[in-house]
Amino acid sequence: MPGSDRRTGDLLVVTATAVTPVAVQDPPLLNASGCHQPYQLRSIIEVHTAAGITGISEAYGDDATLALLAVGVAALPGLDVFDLHGLTSRVTEVLGNVVSSSFTELIGPASRDKTVAQVVGAFEVALLDIQGKALGRPVADLLGGAVRDTVDFSAYLFYKWAEHPAGSSSFAPDDWGTALDPDGIVAQARRMVDTYGFGSLKLKGGVFAPEEEIEAVKALRAAFPDHPVRLDPNANWTVQTSLRVAKELEGELEYLEDPTPGISGMAEVAARTSLPLATNMCVTAFADIPESVRLGAVQVILSDHHFWGGLHQSQRLAGICDTFGLGLSMHSNTHLGISLAAMTHLAAATPNLTYALDTHFPWKTEEVIQPGVLNFSGGALRVPTGPGLGVEIDRDALARLHEQYQRCGIHSRDDLAHMRLAQPHFTGRRPRF
């Protein structure tokens, strides 16, 4: 009852924070930058409070992010877990003029705001987890309530090799085999749809000549006529190439994601195609929005709480999309179950997030959370109903994956270097087509 809540409330201040880097096995998935390395890095965040309640979160695990989080952790002691504005101001203060240039390949030029957003996003989820646990309510309730019980995800299809290049630290080949042509992509999609029930498909493109990827999309459309399909070449095409592909695929795609770099390039493409353009590369911070709106550069924004500054800021983005008639989808960044739970709560509590979400989930063979909560059915996840995020760390798994991190020798994501093990002359330059 209120009285006892109040007493718990007084104790909801942060006492300590642990950041544990982990490495999880990852198949050789191809993209515009190169090839996924054998291990992807994440950091698992645990925020402890005087009340004895611990909140969890998840962020990138590369050296640059770990360094940022190490600085950011100093912002937390004594912070009330409801004081999310205080989190932002404290993080802003401790970061000072630090500007992280990690992920510029993904989210564009580095900025102080983007750096703050990354750190705030990492900790805010843990604070919301604590709030939810203290209240005995799911995080979705703290975001205005779930408008849906289940959240749809999309099958994330990749061109891939059967195994990692010789010379890389590696593990046994995954069981997905090769997918380097339309047949391989359709077979991959078939297995993914059969296993998880996904109702929409996303192909990571920008790997092969656009004509080959157009053929892959057409093959998917023929094999799955009722499945909306997206194509994401990660800004690896010129404006001219983008328009050529768009013309071929008009009416075939749910949306075309980041065909070409930059807001002005996207605006050029948007002006001359009826295909909706989506982005998680050229509009990645609030500062990007006014120009994008002015130029009509994109029709769909893929949110990502990891770089937009957390769940509340993602809802701010959602409100802007709703106001300006922009679609809203969600980007996936090779997450584990903690971020997947956060994405699911956020999507459930965002009325205008009606596109199926991206997820790398099917490519993961290792997990840091206890099983049982996040099970795909019909391509969707049930919104966890337990307190907070509704998922808990599997401590044995955390220890094992941390040990794997220490052993694997990878400290920053470098898809380019990994690709060069197989193709020494691969440049990674974009746009390449």
Place this chain on the structure above:
Amino acid sequence: MPGSDRRTGDLLVVTATAVTPVAVQDPPLLNASGCHQPYQLRSIIEVHTAAGITGISEAYGDDATLALLAVGVAALPGLDVFDLHGLTSRVTEVLGNVVSSSFTELIGPASRDKTVAQVVGAFEVALLDIQGKALGRPVADLLGGAVRDTVDFSAYLFYKWAEHPAGSSSFAPDDWGTALDPDGIVAQARRMVDTYGFGSLKLKGGVFAPEEEIEAVKALRAAFPDHPVRLDPNANWTVQTSLRVAKELEGELEYLEDPTPGISGMAEVAARTSLPLATNMCVTAFADIPESVRLGAVQVILSDHHFWGGLHQSQRLAGICDTFGLGLSMHSNTHLGISLAAMTHLAAATPNLTYALDTHFPWKTEEVIQPGVLNFSGGALRVPTGPGLGVEIDRDALARLHEQYQRCGIHSRDDLAHMRLAQPHFTGRRPRF
């Protein structure tokens, strides 16, 4: 502790809602529409839950609003108080195609969205009050935390008569006397600043010829050189008049509020003055924002949770203002203490709400809340620290003001009719200058 919270949580569903109209005495304040009537109407909302916690809120009290609230009340039984999205969808459903045309004079053409927003805004505040009481935390904590301990307000200056026109239901003359010229306005400002400590001044204009109001502004600037001054003629000027006044007052005003009607008119003025233009008349719903941004029609938006759809939607508006480089201030609608508390929590938890807020507070001689919490000092209110809104209904006062409502004979605000008691040929037509 969490366990007991959980049990309270399960009971946080709405069981019953009471809406009690009240009338409070109001002085003969002049504006573009006419003259304030002797009584202003508000409705006091009490939302009860199975947990025994009651939340309170406040809305307009005219017949049209009461009719809307009566329909909206049917949306509440069984609603979880954290399910704010559910509130919106339920209210949308029960309202059906109802479109309220009340306040079109203030907030522009009626729409379904505006109608829903009015009803949602009225109830959402009460649900947040319940959430806060259940958690033992102030509403500001539910909005991301207070970024300031005190919230600044502005002195709201009005041209006024000494007493209400003969022939109106009335009460003893107020003790503010007449203010019909620059000297009267300066004297009124002096008393208001001396009494409450306000650090900024707002003059309700649109009453007399613009030249007279320019003189009043200049007199205020001379008498209070350190006080920012705003002028609000309530869209009673043509574009040409607005530009003439703007030229006279450039450098003198903090902002010029709604000089002329409509987004396109405001854009015409904005294009030719360096004075920031503010509005609570032409951008009053999210649907108004894209055109306003495209045309650069306004530089400051005055939010008002009563017609923007509640505190969460007001935060959405704040996020949009921040993103698009717009200033954010707050409109006052002749509120009592419950809405004043809600405004204070919202402003405290809105980092970019840096302008002093409007308030009619000094003009009110009657109150519905228990005294002691909302006391002006240095022109500011301390953010209430008690659970929820931190204010409680004075039941004797509520009964008395409800009886006054039943007795006063006023059921809708009609400043025009009241003005005509004194000036039978007053048209109320705008723009009049």
